[in-house]
Amino acid sequence: FPSRLFPLREHGMNWRARPLTWQEIQAFKKSKEVMQRFVRAYRLMLRFYGIILISEETGELKRAENWAERFQNLNRYSHNNLRITRILKCLGEMGYEHYQVHLVKFFLTETLVKETLPNVRKSALDYFLFTIRNKQKRRELVHYAWQHFQPQSSFVWGPHDKLLKYR
Numbered sequence: 685f686p687s688r689l690f691p692l693r694e695h696g697m698n699w700r701a702r703p704l705t706w707q708e709i710q711a712f713k714k715s716k717e718v719m720q721r722f723v724r725a726y727r728l729m730l731r732f733y734g735i736i737l738i739s740e741e742t743g744e745l746k747r748a749e750n751w752a753e754r755f756q757n758l759n760r761y762s763h764n765n766l767r768i769t770r771i772l773k774c775l776g777e778m779g780y781e782h783y784q785v786h787l788v789k790f791f792l793t794e795t796l797v798k799e800t801l802p803n804v805r806k807s808a809l810d811y812f813l814f815t816i817r818n819k820q821k822r823r824e825l826v827h828y829a830w831q832h833f834q835p836q837s838s839f840v841w842g843p844h845d846k847l848l849k850y851r
Contacts, residue, residue: 689725690774709777722778729771733758735790743783745790755800765807772815785821788812792825796832809841823850 734754795805
């Protein structure tokens with residue numbers, strides 16, 4: 685059902701889900717009701733993953749009270765990583781790039797810093813990071829990942845010489 689809640693302009697795993705057109709996305713963005721439903725769907729999926737949207741304005745997130753149980757589910761079932769990638773791409777399509785940034789940073793923190801989601805780490809680095817549309821924000825997140833990646837010498841998601849000089 686994420687393909688219905690989070691439609692994209694590309695084909696996903698559900699072959700019956702028709703990709704959105706650019707015109708449909710623009711129409712969605714103009715409808716206050718559609719955008720409110722979209723944020724409600726986002727909150728619903730976050731809760732399923734053990735995450736709470738603290739601020740609709742900023743996109744700031746925190747762990748839900750049931751995070752430990754929900755994170756076990758995330759670690760156990762890798763199909764969730766595909767859904768999260770889809771949600772991230774859709775956030776970008778719908779004009780919620782700031783939500784993307786907070787969600788990716790949340791997963792980078794949980795995988796690399798707190799080490800609570802070891803089985804999400806590869807997806808967070810290989811896919812989640814690169815859904816970020818804003819080049820500057822993506823660079824910041826790659827740098828953040830590099831700072832927390834162990835061993836740093838094995839980090840392959842950005843050039844080390846540039847990461848050393850970043851900021």
